[in-house]
Amino acid sequence: MTAGVPLDPADHAEGYRKWVEYIAHNHHAANPLTVETQQFTPLAKPLAESRVALVSSAGVHLDDQEPFHIATVAGDPSFRVLADDLDPGRLRFTHTHYDTKSAEADPNVVFPIDRLHEAVADGRIGSASPVHVGMMGFNPDPTPIAEVSAPAVAELLAGEGVDVVVLVPG
């Protein structure tokens, strides 16, 4: 029994069509992605033995890392590597397409690093990945993410022995 009620994709197709129309109208560089292949990788081992990483698209980075480029309409497909033992007080949120007020008040609202550590401490998951990843979600043309950044992030995390990735938006 899952937590939550299953949604019907048919109820959301029109919403996406309108979204694509809106983006195309407002961003000349827009190039909405079409995903053909449905991925579904079952858990390789119990969660209590799994290593878990966070990947956030909320524009999260450390105060001594280069902020994401938000002055351009082209977006920024780069990513920041965040050590697991970071100080949450040093997290910054560079993103102009959502209100960062809540994240600034409590980083766990978009990057639940303290909650992840609690899940390790009480045995719900095996371990936290030594590194997590911050990205910035505003990319009217996501091609560089699909072709460059996402494979690089996957390779990085696989190299750290990560079994499970939790993806969180902004």
Next chain:
Amino acid sequence: MSTVSLCLRPDISFAMKVPRAAYVRFPLGNPLGEPGRPDQQRRILDDLFELLETAEKPGIVELPYRWRRWL
């Protein structure tokens, strides 16, 4: 690697064919709920873990939480 997504826009998540996602009716910028509510944040993280353990096929579920103080 297995993935689970927290989701604020199910139409986009369906179009991206994410393997598993949990939709919350929260405003952008608040995917794990309200600031200063660690209990709510942990509950939602645990819901994502449960979805990883129970989903047998691709899909998006809606979590039952509601935003009480729309910004």
